[in-house]
Amino acid sequence: MELQIVIIILSILMSAFFSGMEIAFVSANKMHIELEKKKDSFLSRVLTKLTENPSKFITTMLVGNNITLVIYGYFMGELLMPYLLPYLYNDFVILLVQTLISTLIILVSAEFIPKAIFRVYANETLKIFAIPAYIFFLLFYFISSFIMMISDFMLRVFFKSSEDEVQLAFTKAELGDYISEQLEISDEEVDSEIQIFQNALEFHNVRARDAMIPRTDIVAIDVNDSIKNLKTLFVETGLSKIMVYKESLDDVIGYIHAFELFQNPKTIRSILLPIETVPETMMINNILNDLTKKQKSVAVVIDEYGGTSGLITIEDIIEELFGDIEDEHDTIELLEKKINDREFEFSARLEVDYINETYHLTLPEDDAYETLGGLIVATTENIPQKNEVIEIDNYQFTILEVSSSKIEHVYVKRVFKED
Numbered sequence: 001m002e003l004q005i006v007i008i009i010l011s012i013l014m015s016a017f018f019s020g021m022e023i024a025f026v027s028a029n030k031m032h033i034e035l036e037k038k039k040d041s042f043l044s045r046v047l048t049k050l051t052e053n054p055s056k057f058i059t060t061m062l063v064g065n066n067i068t069l070v071i072y073g074y075f076m077g078e079l080l081m082p083y084l085l086p087y088l089y090n091d092f093v094i095l096l097v098q099t100l101i102s103t104l105i106i107l108v109s110a111e112f113i114p115k116a117i118f119r120v121y122a123n124e125t126l127k128i129f130a131i132p133a134y135i136f137f138l139l140f141y142f143i144s145s146f147i148m149m150i151s152d153f154m155l156r157v158f159f160k161s162s163e164d165e166v167q168l169a170f171t172k173a174e175l176g177d178y179i180s181e182q183l184e185i186s187d188e189e190v191d192s193e194i195q196i197f198q199n200a201l202e203f204h205n206v207r208a209r210d211a212m213i214p215r216t217d218i219v220a221i222d223v224n225d226s227i228k229n230l231k232t233l234f235v236e237t238g239l240s241k242i243m244v245y246k247e248s249l250d251d252v253i254g255y256i257h258a259f260e261l262f263q264n265p266k267t268i269r270s271i272l273l274p275i276e277t278v279p280e281t282m283m284i285n286n287i288l289n290d291l292t293k294k295q296k297s298v299a300v301v302i303d304e305y306g307g308t309s310g311l312i313t314i315e316d317i318i319e320e321l322f323g324d325i326e327d328e329h330d331t332i333e334l335l336e337k338k339i340n341d342r343e344f345e346f347s348a349r350l351e352v353d354y355i356n357e358t359y360h361l362t363l364p365e366d367d368a369y370e371t372l373g374g375l376i377v378a379t380t381e382n383i384p385q386k387n388e389v390i391e392i393d394n395y396q397f398t399i400l401e402v403s404s405s406k407i408e409h410v411y412v413k414r415v416f417k418e419d
Contacts, residue, residue: 004079011072015110018065020118020125021133025050025057027122036127046130050137059144059151060137069106076102199321208287209280210370211320212301212310214349216406220245223253223268227261230268234258241298243311244272250307252277252300277302280309284317335409342414345400348373348407361414364393373407383407391415 037048050057077098088094118125137144220243221230233242240259245252252275260271276299278287291299291314303309334347338359346355351370352363369378376399377383379392383402390397396415401408 004075007075008072008079011068011075012106012110014068015065015072015106016114017129017132018061018068018136019111020114021129022058022061022065023115024118024122024126024129025054025061027119028126029123032123033126043127043130046134047127050130050134056144056148057133057137059147060140061133063140063143063147064136072106073102076105203321204283204285206284206320207280208278208282208284208301208312209309211284211316212280212312213316214310215249215308218243218249218308218311220249220252221256221268222246223272225268227265227268230256231261234261243275243300244268252308255298275300278312279304284312284320287312288314288317344412346372346410346412348376348410361395361412362393363395372410372412376407376410 033047033051037044037051080098080101081094084094084097088097219233219237219239221233223244223246230242241255241257243249243252244254244256254272254275256268256271257273260273263271265271276291276294276296278290278299278301280301280303287299291297297315298311298313300308301310301312334350335345336347336350336358337345339345344359348371350372352365352372352375355361355372356363356365363372363375366375366378369375375392376390376397380390383404383406384390384399386399386402388399390399394415396413398411398413399407399409400411
């Protein structure tokens with residue numbers, strides 16, 4: 001009896017091992033494993049051997065799991081028989097009950113739980129159990145080779161296909177996941193090179209609306225205004241380019257470069273330069289290509305109704321790769337103040353994902369908005385009043401400063417709701 005129980009427990013553990021290693025091998029980050037293989041160690045050599053032929057490794061794990069399940073089924077049946085015979089007299093019913101009990105135990109203890117654990121910690125478990133897996137890889141080598149030979153024959157004859165080839169290329173997602181993992185486990189300040197690399201991987205997913213200067217921050221002048229007022233606007237803002245509109249900002253007809261003022265123009269229209277327009281859903285890598293080909297540096301971003309949504313420059317696009325590029329005229333400072341672990345003061349223009357990442361918060365994120373102010377407006381469907389308190393999920397927002405068209409500053413408090 002004791003020997004039966006020991007064999008059953010060992011069989012369950014071995015089945016859990018084979019099932020877990022199978023899912024860990026499939027789920028592990030290829031970039032992470034390849035870097036481990038480059039290290040000069042015994043483990044790196046073992047990983048190299050295991051990953052030389054992925055199909056054979058998976059076959060080995062399946063062979064080991066099936067052998068283990070046969071041993072488990074035999075001894076589990078023997079163990080259950082004395083307990084079932086006094087109550088059941090039909091052989092078929094006894095076999096059915098034995099199967100149900102054995103299957104339920106093995107599914108929970110050797111399939112669902114280990115596969116879930118090995119999938120979540122795929123990189124770690126693959127390294128920890130690489131040596132035991134290699135031992136079984138050698139032990140079942142000839143059996144696995146024979147099965148692989150049969151499967152390759154079947155693929156060639158019936159499906160006109162060849163055996164699997166080892167995939168050495170990494171996907172962009174795998175590379176991004178690896179970098180994200182390293183950033184999460186690193187307690188030191190992130191190197192700018194690593195951050196640039198991560199930004200480059202995400203660059204193709206950024207749309208114009210994510211990088212543009214919002215409409216409310218556009219500095220513009222009416223085409224019928226005077227040159228004197230234009231000069232004053234250039235001096236006050238320190239900008240090199242100013243947008244020009246006709247009647248309203250929804251009808252931007254061009255822009256003026258400060259260099260044009262050296263021509264002593266009589267009217268704004270005489271020095272007006274044409275401007276490109278792009279939809280706010282357009283990817284910024286495509287915008288960069290278009291602006292570069294047309295030798296332009298700025299474009300108006302329009303919404304689905306044709307109105308002006310914002311403004312985007314090549315500098316804004318480059319900042320998505322290299323981070324904020326500040327010059328002597330960048331005077332806008334966004335409020336970021338941490339009072340304690342639960343209380344903060346933020347500018348409403350800060351992006352929600354930036355706040356969550358920097359201050360370890362869980363503010364709701366959605367494609368409908370980018371900024372903290374956008375989150376509040378999207379929830380309340382209006383611009384709240386000063387000192388108004390708004391609750392969203394587990395957070396309390398108090399409006400500290402607001403204008404007629406937008407929220408300026410917000411006090412954020414993390415609250416814990418009682419169930």
